[in-house]
Amino acid sequence: xxxxxxxxEVHDHHDVRPIRKAAMWVFLGSECMFFGxxxxxxxxxxxxxxxxxxxxxxxxxxxxxxxFILLMSSLTMVLAHNAFENRDPRATRIWLGATALLGxxxxxxxxxxxxxFVHKGLTLSTSSFGSAFYMLTGFHGAHVAIGVLMLxxxxxxxxxxxxxxxxxLNVELVGLYWHFVDIVWIVIFTVVYLxxx
Amino acid sequence: MAExxxxxxxxPRTYWIIAAILAGVTAIEIAVPYISALDPIKVPLLWAxxxxxxxxxxxFFMHLRYEKPLYRTLFFFGxxxxxxxxxxxxxxxxxx
Numbered sequence: 001x002x003x004x005x006x007x008x009e010v011h012d013h014h015d016v017r018p019i020r021k022a023a024m025w026v027f028l029g030s031e032c033m034f035f036g037x038x039x040x041x042x043x044x045x046x047x048x049x050x051x052x053x054x055x056x057x058x059x060x061x062x063x064x065x066x067x068f069i070l071l072m073s074s075l076t077m078v079l080a081h082n083a084f085e086n087r088d089p090r091a092t093r094i095w096l097g098a099t100a101l102l103g104x105x106x107x108x109x110x111x112x113x114x115x116x117f118v119h120k121g122l123t124l125s126t127s128s129f130g131s132a133f134y135m136l137t138g139f140h141g142a143h144v145a146i147g148v149l150m151l152x153x154x155x156x157x158x159x160x161x162x163x164x165x166x167x168x169l170n171v172e173l174v175g176l177y178w179h180f181v182d183i184v185w186i187v188i189f190t191v192v193y194l195x196x197x
Numbered sequence: 198m199a200e201x202x203x204x205x206x207x208x209p210r211t212y213w214i215i216a217a218i219l220a221g222v223t224a225i226e227i228a229v230p231y232i233s234a235l236d237p238i239k240v241p242l243l244w245a246x247x248x249x250x251x252x253x254x255x256x257f258f259m260h261l262r263y264e265k266p267l268y269r270t271l272f273f274f275g276x277x278x279x280x281x282x283x284x285x286x287x288x289x290x291x292x293x
Contacts, residue, residue, distance in 0.1 A: 032272075071250070078212050183250075183254050190246075197230035
């Protein structure tokens with residue numbers, strides 16, 4: 001009896017990247033509905049200012065500048081992703097750092113803006129307008145803050161050489177989240193600020 | 198012939214061009230509320246400009262136009278699901 005040794009291929013590693021990516025798109029789709037309901041609420045209460053201030057306290061040039069900064073952070077993010085795809089850790093690190101920096105500047109601008117509004121009498125409890133405004137823009141700010149933390153995590157991983165360790169979050173998924181934060185702000189900037197001028 | 202699932206992503210040059218277009222659209226957007234001649238069309242114009250920016254970022258920066266149709270379906274289910282949700286929210290708050 002002859003025995004043949006047949007090489008056995010063991011497929012113990014499934015490529016879960018497409019599943020994770022699909023899950024991220026589902027998450028982003030559900031986030032659209034989350035922000036959609038908050039935008040609808042803002043539109044409903046935009047004139048319910050009570051005795052407090054309304055949209056006249058908005059500083060459109062200032063918010064325009066911070067919106068532009070967030071928009072350009074999408075460019076630096078996609079350049080980070082491009083460098084990641086080309087296996088260039090140094091360029092990836094530079095663009096990730098730039099994106100985190102721009103996101104932080106946007107957040108600093110939002111904190112400054114909120115402080116100014118509170119000084120002018122618009123708080124979370126002043127009116128329905130105030131509640132809807134702070135809930136919508138505050139939740140967006142929280143999303144930006146989470147995005148900045150994820151970018152900083154990616155930045156750190158780029159130093160330890162674990163950027164391409166594809167078991168958890170990667171640059172592409174963080175990038176999708178970051179661009180989403182940007183597109184939500186595109187809508188908020190139009191609805192909350194520009195249409196109220 | 199089998200359909201190609203997704204196309205190659207754009208080059209950095211394309212990203213810079215898209216960013217320049219986004220910057221230009223944003224400049225127009227900021228100017229619109231201050232041009233009184235545009236008041237009659239201000240609302241649809243601002244929505245149109247926001248839509249251009251939205252789809253430019255989604256299509257080019259998020260690569261959705263280069264990706265599998267499944268991802269587009271998953272995302273746009275959420276995006277277009279917003280409109281019935283809008284109606285439900287407004288109805289539940291007796292807006293009509």
